[in-house]
Structure formats: structure tokens, C-alpha cells
Amino acid sequence: MSLLNVLKEPNETLRTKAVDIDPAEIQRDRVQSLIDDMIATMYASNGVGIAGPQVGAHERVIIVETGRGAAEAFVNPKIVSASFRKVDSEEGCLSVPGVFGIVKRHKNVTVEAYNREGQKVKMKAGGLPAIIFQHEIDHLDGVLFIDRVEKYTSPPRL
Numbered sequence: 365m366s367l368l369n370v371l372k373e374p375n376e377t378l379r380t381k382a383v384d385i386d387p388a389e390i391q392r393d394r395v396q397s398l399i400d401d402m403i404a405t406m407y408a409s410n411g412v413g414i415a416g417p418q419v420g421a422h423e424r425v426i427i428v429e430t431g432r433g434a435a436e437a438f439v440n441p442k443i444v445s446a447s448f449r450k451v452d453s454e455e456g457c458l459s460v461p462g463v464f465g466i467v468k469r470h471k472n473v474t475v476e477a478y479n480r481e482g483q484k485v486k487m488k489a490g491g492l493p494a495i496i497f498q499h500e501i502d503h504l505d506g507v508l509f510i511d512r513v514e515k516y517t518s519p520p521r522l
């Protein structure tokens with residue numbers, strides 16, 4: 365396992381839409397190693413989530429602290445339904461160090477993805493995991509929380 369370099373904004377990779385991973389590839393060493401390294405990197409940075417583009421991978425894989433044990437990997441994650449109700453979420457990002465702000469997020473989301481065993485999974489999330497899913501899936505589309513921020517609680521670096 366090795367720690368990966370976390371890219372910092374501004375960076376073109378962070379702004380590039382990531383591509384799906386072939387589900388048949390998920391159990392191969394390359395993807396499994398990427399997942400292990402992303403989990404190690406997330407923990408080393410005290411994060412609760414991390415997305416492929418943040419470590420320079422143009423691939424749709426995220427790690428989420430789901431609150432049901434160890435952090436979990438989700439490959440090709442999609443939000444298939446979201447609550448009408450939104451909540452104010454105070455967020456930061458490993459790729460935008462020192463910056464925090466309020467973002468509106470759906471209170472609950474349902475996510476479909478593949479797990480690291482290559483099986484299709486569907487997960488309903490609320491609370492913090494729901495926020496993490498939305499933040500990390502945004503990363504896969506080249507979107508950062510600072511694009512959505514309504515009010516900074518710690519000013520952005522200029």
C-alpha cells in the first residue's frame with residue numbers, strides 16, 4: 365500500500381470528467397491497489413471521502429466513510445434518487461485545503477454502484493454519508509464544493 369499525492373486546486377485533472385471503470389476490471393490488481401491506496405491516503409489526510417481525480421486517476425471510483433465499519437469503495441457510482449429536501453452542509457476538501465463553506469445538499473440520496481468485489485450495490489444514505497456521496501460524485505464530474513458554496517465559513521485562499 366502506498367500513499368498517493370492529493371492534487372490541489374487549481375489543477376486540470378480535478379476539473380476533468382472521469383470515465384467509468386469496466387466492471388470486469390474491478391477485481392484486477394490495478395483497481396484493487398488503487399482502492400487500497402485511496403483508502404490509505406484518505407485516512408492519512410484525515411478525510412471522510414476521496415475521489416479518483418483527487419489522486420490523479422481519471423476513473424469513476426470513490427471512497428466513502430459510510431459509518432457502517434471500514435471505509436467503502438464505490439465504482440461507477442450514480443445517484444439514482446435524491447430527497448426533495450435539502451440541508452446546509454459545511455464542507456471542506458482535501459484538494460482545497462484551509463477552505464470551508466456552506467453548500468446545499470440533498471438530505472438523503474440513493475446510490476447505485478459496484479463494490480470492490482465487482483457486485484452491483486444499492487445504498488440509501490442520509491446524514492453525513494449522504495453529503496459525502498454528493499461531494500465525491502461531484503469530483504467525478506470535475507465539480508468542487510467551492511463551485512456550489514453559498515457562504516464561506518473560512519475564506520478561500522486567493
Ligand code: ZN
Nearest residue numbers: 456457458459
Ligand atoms: Zn473533495
